[in-house]
Amino acid sequence: MTELIFRDDAYARSCTARVMLADVRGIRLDRTVFYPTGGGQPGDTGTLRLASGAVIAIVDTIKGEAPDEVIHVPAPGTLLPEPGTELVAELDWERRHRLMRMHTCLHLLCAVVPGAVTGGQVSDGRGRLDFDVPGSSLDKEALAARLNQLIAEGHPAQPRWITDEELAARPELVRTMSVKPPSGAGRVRLMEIAGPSGCIDLQPCGGTHIRNTAEIGPVTIAKIENKGRQNRRVIVAFAE
Ligand SMILES: [Zn+2]
Numbered sequence: 713m714t715e716l717i718f719r720d721d722a723y724a725r726s727c728t729a730r731v732m733l734a735d736v737r738g739i740r741l742d743r744t745v746f747y748p749t750g751g752g753q754p755g756d757t758g759t760l761r762l763a764s765g766a767v768i769a770i771v772d773t774i775k776g777e778a779p780d781e782v783i784h785v786p787a788p789g790t791l792l793p794e795p796g797t798e799l800v801a802e803l804d805w806e807r808r809h810r811l812m813r814m815h816t817c818l819h820l821l822c823a824v825v826p827g828a829v830t831g832g833q834v835s836d837g838r839g840r841l842d843f844d845v846p847g848s849s850l851d852k853e854a855l856a857a858r859l860n861q862l863i864a865e866g867h868p869a870q871p872r873w874i875t876d877e878e879l880a881a882r883p884e885l886v887r888t889m890s891v892k893p894p895s896g897a898g899r900v901r902l903m904e905i906a907g908p909s910g911c912i913d914l915q916p917c918g919g920t921h922i923r924n925t926a927e928i929g930p931v932t933i934a935k936i937e938n939k940g941r942q943n944r945r946v947i948v949a950f951a952e
Pocket residue numbers: 815816819903917918919920921
């Protein structure tokens with residue numbers, strides 16, 4: 713099993729690790745800072761730096777079949793390292809930080825749009841959520857103003873763990889119908905954005921987030937699309 717450093721410390725940019733297995737699918741390490749594609753957030757890119765001086769470019773990170781199995785996908789044609797090889801795994805931090813900012817921004821979007829979330833995706837510099845909003849239209853400028861206000865107010869964002877039983881007893885916590893919360897080990901990771909008068913957003917999420925909403929920076933609502941009678945797709949982009 714791989715130690716998932718990003719789960720407790722999303723700001724860890726690099727770590728030392730040892731190769732457990734390397735095959736056609738990619739490289740498994742005993743510990744990693746690389747987030748694998750999941751929950752609407754793309755997998756990390758970066759490098760694996762070997763003691764020999766060789767550098768392996770990692771172009772994607774995906775989940776394996778086993779729980780907590782992370783597969784680092786090397787660039788095509790890479791000579792794979794032997795099991796036991798010691799290395800330093802280092803993220804493309806600039807890209808990951810943008811993904812963290814946008815991912816956390818989508819949590820705020822959840823809080824400002826009424827209606828169930830039916831899907832979502834974070835990409836570099838942009839993000840989108842689909843909402844089930846029967847019989848109502850969304851005001852682009854009003855949404856952007858509310859979102860930027862929550863960002864500028866600088867609310868803390870932090871993970872919190874609850875048991876599977878506690879989550880089962882509070883189904884309202886699961887806002888995103890299409891994204892299954894990471895569970896099965898008896899506990900579930902929640903992401904909480906706390907406001908001065910209660911919680912702004914609280915939901916199960918295994919992704920990576922920034923510590924304070926101010927770190928997101930100004931955003932715009934790029935577009936609101938009608939995807940079916942009551943499905944609205946809201947697309948957010950960084951303003952700068
Ligand atoms: Zn999240």
